[in-house]
Amino acid sequence: MPVRAIRGAIQVDGDTREEILKGSAELVTAVLERNDLTADDIISIVFTATTDLTAEFPAYAARLLGLTDVPLLCASEIAVPGALPRTLRLLAHVDTPLARSELRHVYLRGAAALRTDLPQ
Secondary structure, eight states: OOEEEEEEEEEOSSSSHHHHHHHHHHHHHHHHHHTTOOGGGEEEEEEEEOTTOOSSOHHHHHHHTTOOSSOEEEEEOOOOTTOOSSEEEEEEEEEOSOOGGGOOOEEEGGGGGGGTTSOO
C-alpha cells in the first residue's frame, strides 16, 4: 500500500492547555474522518505550533484520542513576521490506497485562509 502525507492546520483561540488539546483533537479527527482512515493506517504525525502556543504539546491530544502506539513529534513553527498566529499544523504519514489527488488536506477555522485553493 502506498505511503501518503496529509497536511492540516487549525487556528485556536488562545494559548491555554484546553484550547490546544481541543484544537489538536479536532484537527486529527477531521483528517482521519475526511480520508476514511483509522489509527492503524497512521505511520507517524509531526505537529508544529506557532511560537505563541506553549501551554501544551499538541501530540498529547492524539494520545488522548487513542493514538498510543503511533510515533508523534512536536516542533515549533518558524516565527515568520505576519504569519497567522495561534496555529497548530500537522503532517501525517499514512498507509492508504488513495491517490495523492484523492487526499483531503484539512484546514480549519482561521487556518482555512492558509489554503484557499483546497476544497473545504
